[in-house]
Amino acid sequence: MDRFDAALSLSEALLADPLPDRWRHVQAVAAQADRLVSVADVDGDDLRIAAVLHDIGYSPAIAHAQFHPLDGARFLDAEGYPERVVALVARHSCAIVEADLRGITGVEEFHDEQSPTRDALWYCDAVIGPQGQLLSPDDRWTEIRRRYGAHSLVGRFLDEAEPQLREAVHRTEARMRVAGVVL
Numbered sequence: 001m002d003r004f005d006a007a008l009s010l011s012e013a014l015l016a017d018p019l020p021d022r023w024r025h026v027q028a029v030a031a032q033a034d035r036l037v038s039v040a041d042v043d044g045d046d047l048r049i050a051a052v053l054h055d056i057g058y059s060p061a062i063a064h065a066q067f068h069p070l071d072g073a074r075f076l077d078a079e080g081y082p083e084r085v086v087a088l089v090a091r092h093s094c095a096i097v098e099a100d101l102r103g104i105t106g107v108e109e110f111h112d113e114q115s116p117t118r119d120a121l122w123y124c125d126a127v128i129g130p131q132g133q134l135l136s137p138d139d140r141w142t143e144i145r146r147r148y149g150a151h152s153l154v155g156r157f158l159d160e161a162e163p164q165l166r167e168a169v170h171r172t173e174a175r176m177r178v179a180g181v182v183l
Ligand SMILES: [Fe+2]
Pocket: 025, 029, 054, 055, 125
């Protein structure tokens, strides 16, 4: 079994049964990652693995801190996953901003590499909805605000994080154009 297949099996084991919608989301995010492996300076192997693992912290089996980027990263670290993949999961989609709002510490211990690979992961997560449907980033963020409430903690997180999320999406889209990948 190669590294990606092992990560896929792990994600399926943790998510598919307790959280089928989340599992659909993760599979669709991983499919987006597949499209981006030819983009310049994107590490396709690490991107695909991080994409399929990015939300495993939602699994009730490992949700110890009740904050999925941190729970996922800590679990993967204990499983012996490479530091880079662990950090990509810990920091995905501006998790540090939500952690600060929730008063949760630990995310800051992981490095946010601010690279094309990291931007690509954030892009993939921004174009896939909660049941795995393809959405524009704007529709994705509108859907999150509707689901949680604009004035909820998640709504406030989005208000603060959206500029950074949008920049990661725009940088990735520009790289996709250069690489000839359809937006
Ligand atoms: Fe996600």
